[in-house]
Amino acid sequence: MGMKKTLLNFMREEAYRPMDIQELVTVFDISQEEYKPFKKTLKTMEKEGTIIRTKKDKFGIPERMGLVRGKLQAHQKGFGFLIPETEGERDVFIPSSFMNGAMNGDKILVQVTKEDKNGTKKREGEVVDILERGNSKIIGIYEGNKNFGFVVPEDTRLNQDIFVSKKDKNGAEDGDVVVVEITRWPDQRRSPEGVVEQVLGKKGDKGLDILTIIKKYGLPEEFSEKILSYAEGVSETIEDKEYRRRKDLRNMKMVTIDGEDAKDLDDAVSIEKLENGTFKLGVHIADVTHYVREQSPLDKEAFDRATSVYLLDRVIPMLPRKLSNGICSLNPSVDRLTLSCFMTIDQSGKIIDHEIAETIINTTARMTYTDVTKILKDKDAELIKKYENLHQDFLDMEELCAILRNKRMRRGAIDFDFPESKIILNELGKPVDIKPYERGIANKIIEEFMLAANETVAEYMHWAHMPFVYRIHEEPDEEKLTKFKEFVYNLGYGIRWTQDVQPKLLQEVLEKVKGKPEEPVVSKLLLRSMMQAKYSPECVGHFGLAAKYYCHFTSPIRRYPDLQIHRIIKEHLNAKIDEKRAEKLAVIVDQTSKQSSERERVAEQAEREVDDLKKAEYMQNRIGEEFEGMISSVTSFGIFVQLPNTIEGLVHITELDDDYYIYDEAHLCLIGERTKKVYRLGAVVKVKCTKVDIDNREVYFNLTEEEEAPKTEIKANKKLVDELLEVKEEMKTNYVDEE
Structure with a gap:
């Protein structure tokens, strides 16, 4: 120790x-x-x-001295919340007067000043120490005069402008988007100070909006010359010894199935239906670790990035394109090194045998989700003829996909079916269309096959008792789950909850609301009550998938955990892990889990912000237009309405001026005091786009004049309106805009 x-x-x-x-x-x-x-x-x-x-x-x-450690999540109005490092510990509210110079993203130490033991009220605290700054470089708009200037941060959660002296503006002009490096941190009396490091351009320049988000989240951009040079030195010729020592699968029929635009093809699949009705499924994954050796410059760079980031019209890859689109990509009709997982699966979906091996393949065809879906769903005669030699394989894949999915559903896996959208940009990077995107049968085939391989590999390595990186998903947050149960009950759904909530019970809820107006709302609320999946050296299972063993094995080109576990699997297969190596690997998998979980969150935030930005831009050109949408969220400050293309906008409570509306938190609805109108989740309404705030990625709606909220009685409590009216005067007096 x-x-x-x-x-x-x-x-x-x-x-x-x-x-x-x-x-x-x-x-x-x-x-x-x-x-x-x-x-x-x-x-x-x-x-x-x-x-x-x-x-x-x-x-x-x-923790023994009334202090809590964690990250600061600041609000644009000046206050913030400490998000504790210790799991299960409640957030701490920090008033603006007690921030003491801390900024959004900082790692801080907070003294808890108000503590409610029952958990019914928020904890409050004061920042007593800033352990690590989260933002040394900030993106913003330079506002200058003759002698000095200020940089106004793009991130509204950084609510302090950065002072820049004349000598430190480095050519920045009024209105420029710049990167400023902080040289002096703020305190209670002084603004932060900084030096302009880079002028990015003028707001509105092509591609600058996404570049600003890239810089804001500190995402890596171009690879250094050292890394590119190292990648160029990687031989594209497969050595003779690899042909000799690996299992040769070059004569086996197999395909890659990906989106039309994909260039980093890291998984191929093969299938054989045996005479006894069982299937032999092969999942063949690019052997990236053959080219990215441990502790090499490529490996260190991949660890730092931890994931590829997909931002609509661009990709920030984890590995240089020489590898990701070249020697590691499973392109058709060329020899490629792989790590294969063969699974023998019976008609019930049970995996009765498996084999993991280092292999060499030569894929038969590069298929797209669109074409395979057309073959299976639309029975496209032209495509069936073109891929005649693969047609039966696709039919077998469809059959096995249904078997595997049914098995998952039987054991209680939670299958969220959220609407997805595709954002179409023109050559100037402006959104010209946003349309719903459906997962076809081909997408579902690959999804099920990858899930099966990930589970099989995780279980195999768990019982090998080797250090490993698992993908885990812990049980839902108890407090949030209680609220979810109450909401489902108030909707009129009777579920016989057990003391320990199993995923099967939550799946039952989703099945009961399927196809009903409240389905997207119930799904969203359930998702919010769940924990975030993450990487861990401990195999504690995946709640959402109802899986005891799970890992990420299938995407080593774009995810570092997959790459790392490939190394461990190969070393294990070749009996190279002794006690000393196992000790070293234990440290490596712990570091990999933490780094990968953290970078995954950052990538998700950046991807979401780019989507929100483009959705806001799209709606900016549609101010005054009318739409039909569904109430997706109800709060004390208004209702959110989601359009069929997944764009969401707020109808602020001040716009509901035909009555005074009372917020019923238990049923998540707004109730009119006089009219008895009820705005509830899942209701379909007509709205007009009235305003768009591009900087904050926000869209605002008004209900159209002819729109009337349904006068729906709340099933579970008919006296509710009368009870709420009794306290209306108190609520009017104490009302706080929570927006």
Whole structure:
């Protein structure tokens, strides 16, 4: 056990009281030679925030001293929330007067000043230490005059302008979009100061909007010359020894099935239906680790990036294109190195046998989701003739897909069916169309086959007792789940809940609302009650998939965890993992899990913001137009309406001026005091687009004049309106706009 862990365990003991360094030296019997390293360890732990030093120079751990460590999520109005590092711990509200110079994204230490033990009210606190700054470089608009200027951050959560002296503006002119590096951090009395590092251009320049988001989230852009040079040095010729030592599958029929635009093809599939009715499914994944060696410059770069990021008209790849689109991509009719997982699957979907092997393949065809769907769903005669030699394989794949999906549903996997949209940009990067995008049968085939391979590999490696990176999804948040249960009950759905909520019960809810107006709303609320999936060295299962074992094995070109576990699998297959190597791998999988989970979140945020930006731009040209949509969310400050193309806009409560509306949180609806109108989730309404805020990615609607909210009675509580009216005066007095 390392010194850090020993110190932490010691300080967590109930009998521990804060000690100074001399007391700790005595307790741990630190010699004169060990004193400097010991002192350095304490300083490092203090800097990391795992321990703190009091004003009397005594050391202790934050949680024992009323302190909470985590990241600051700031609001544009000045206040913020601490998102704790410790799972299960509640967020802490921080008023603007207690931020003490902390900025959005900072790693901070907060003193809890108000604590409600029952969890019914929010905790409050004050920032006492900033452990690590989250934004050293900020994107914004330069506003200048003769002697100095300010950069107004694009991110509205960074609500302090950055002062820039004349000598530090580096050619920036009024209205330029710039990158500014902070040289002096803010405190209670002083604004942050900085130096303009780069002028990106004028607002409205082609592609600058997405580039601004890339810079805002600190996403990597071009690869360095060193990395590109290293990639160019990777041989495209497969060595003779690889042909000799690998299982040769070049004569086996197999295809890749991807989107039309995909260039990084990392999975191929093969299928054989045996005489006894069982299937032999092959999932063949690009062997990226053959080219990206551990600790090489390529590996270190891939670890830092951790994932490819897809931003509509551009991709920020995890690996240079020489590998991702070239030697690693499973392009048709060329030899490629792979790691294959063969599964023998019976008619019930049970995997009765499997084999994992290093292989060499030569794919038969590069198929698209569109073409395979046309072959299977539309019975397209021309395509069937073109792919005559593969037609039966596609039919077998469709049959096996249904078997595997039915098996997942039987065990209780939660299958969200959210509407997806495709944003079409013109050559100037402007959105010209946003249309619903349906997952066809081909998409579902690949999805089921990849899920099966991921589970099989995870279970195999779990029982091999090797360090590994699992994909885990923990049980839902108890408090949020309770609210979800109440909402479902109030909708009139009787579910016999057990004490331990199983995914099968939640799947039952989705099945009951399928095809009904409230389906998207119930799905969204259920998703919000769930935990986020993440990577972990611990195999704790995947709640949403109802799977005991799960990992990400199928996309090593674009996800680092997949690449890392390929290394471990190959070493295990070749009996190269001894005790010493296992110890090293334990550290590696822990680092990989943390880094990959964190970078995945950042990529998701950037992808979502680009989508929201383009949706807002699209609606800006449609102000005054009328649409039909569904109420997707109800809050105390208004209702959100989602259009069929997935664009969502707010009808603010001030626009509902025909009555005074009371917010019923239990039933998630707004109820008219006089008219008894009820605006509830799932109701279809007509709206007009009235305003678009591009900077905040927000769309605003008004209900059209002829639109009348349905006068629906709430099933579960007919006296509800009368009870709410009794407290109307109090609510009017205490009303706070929560927007």
